[in-house]
Amino acid sequence: MEITMVLAALKVVGYGIGTLGPGIGLGLCGYGLCIGSARQPEIAGKLFTNALIFGALAEALALIGFVLTFIF
Amino acid sequence: MAFELTGNPLADIAGPIEELSESFNSAFVVDFGNGFGITQYTVWMCIICVVVLAVVLAGVRKVDIAPKGKFAGLIDWGYDAICRNMGEGAIGHGYKKHIPFLATLFFFIFISNVIGLIPGTKTPTGSLSVTWALALVSFIYFNYYGIKAKGGLGYLKSIAPSGLPVVMVPIIWFFEFFSLVVRLLTLAVRLYGNMFAGHVILGVFAIMTQFFILDLINFANPVGVASIAWFAFLFIMYVLECLVAFLQAYVFTILSAVYVGLATSEH
Numbered sequence: 001m002e003i004t005m006v007l008a009a010l011k012v013v014g015y016g017i018g019t020l021g022p023g024i025g026l027g028l029c030g031y032g033l034c035i036g037s038a039r040q041p042e043i044a045g046k047l048f049t050n051a052l053i054f055g056a057l058a059e060a061l062a063l064i065g066f067v068l069t070f071i072f
Numbered sequence: 073m074a075f076e077l078t079g080n081p082l083a084d085i086a087g088p089i090e091e092l093s094e095s096f097n098s099a100f101v102v103d104f105g106n107g108f109g110i111t112q113y114t115v116w117m118c119i120i121c122v123v124v125l126a127v128v129l130a131g132v133r134k135v136d137i138a139p140k141g142k143f144a145g146l147i148d149w150g151y152d153a154i155c156r157n158m159g160e161g162a163i164g165h166g167y168k169k170h171i172p173f174l175a176t177l178f179f180f181i182f183i184s185n186v187i188g189l190i191p192g193t194k195t196p197t198g199s200l201s202v203t204w205a206l207a208l209v210s211f212i213y214f215n216y217y218g219i220k221a222k223g224g225l226g227y228l229k230s231i232a233p234s235g236l237p238v239v240m241v242p243i244i245w246f247f248e249f250f251s252l253v254v255r256l257l258t259l260a261v262r263l264y265g266n267m268f269a270g271h272v273i274l275g276v277f278a279i280m281t282q283f284f285i286l287d288l289i290n291f292a293n294p295v296g297v298a299s300i301a302w303f304a305f306l307f308i309m310y311v312l313e314c315l316v317a318f319l320q321a322y323v324f325t326i327l328s329a330v331y332v333g334l335a336t337s338e339h
Contacts (some may be wrong), residue, residue: 045161050331056327060254061259 011069018065025058088283092275094201096198096268117196120184128179154178154325160328165335170332173213175208178325185317190312197320198267200260206258218335227335252289255331260323266320272311277306 033051037044098107159167181197188195196202200298218227231244231252234338283301288296 018323020141047248049162049326049333052323052326053330053334056255056258056330060263063258063265064254066265067257067261 015065015069019062022058022060022062025061026055029058031053076224085236087274092272092279096272107247112194113199113202116194117184117202118324120187120196121178124179124183124186126182132236134151136304139242144179145319150179158329159325162326163333166336168187170217170329172328174325177210177328178321181206181263181324182318182321185321188207188267188271188315189313195267195271197263198271200264205258206263206324207256210259210324210331211256214328214335217332221336255327263320263324266316270309270316274310274313281306291317 029051033047036047078306098213101112101115103109128147131144133144155167155171158174158178159171161168187193188198197206218230221227222230231248232241233248236244281299284296284299284302286296287293288299
């Protein structure tokens, strides 16, 4: 097999591994939002904004990985 | 058909996949030479700018004159939702002056995402250059308003949250500064990645449907019945993409609003 093909496949595998952490993080973020707004529905709007901020932070890691597959 | 059919759908697919990835390249429609030119994404972006203007102006005009029709009511509802959810919810005090910026972002991204779903069109947000430009506008916007609200030095100081032990401040400041700079990248890549990957998936499923059904017709290969399943996948993914088109426009806009709110808030 050509070495470039192997490298391309490895990139995809690496990105797949790299999404595991952000996936767990986003899941926890959504879990916390649901639990929090079920317990105290009156601050659900505020919680939603915070959840978006931390979701964006967690997702940033996956997106950096996505960019790295293009760069290398 | 330019491709040779061999009777094995999975072996036939390599050629069209290459053609599919070529169709996402921003090849020049009009070439001015020296690396300048008008790409298909640029053409569609201009069309979408006109559509956005037409839609919003038509909506606004009807609101002014007569009791609201369905269309004008829809535009009004969208604008109102931006005011309430994004403005009041995410920015808080003094949100009114940011609403035009957020509404422009939302309507442009949403309409370009939706128009990109029509077969044969290109979504400008599926091109990294367009999303970089949008993210850069948003980035400069919230930094400008942050510096305007707190002054240059005050804004730099406010990157680290207040109330930390003195020893921790430089470390936390560095991490917060990094996450602030990375916002530019994540805003751009989130939108691009979602739209681009969605369209590639739709394209692959469409190609698979086509090849399996061609095998059924040309070779009477019973494997071709699987094209029903591929078409079902295509349909489900298309429905999902309709949701994603709205969701990504919403996420981009509300994140911009949240960043503006963080930059301009008092503490």
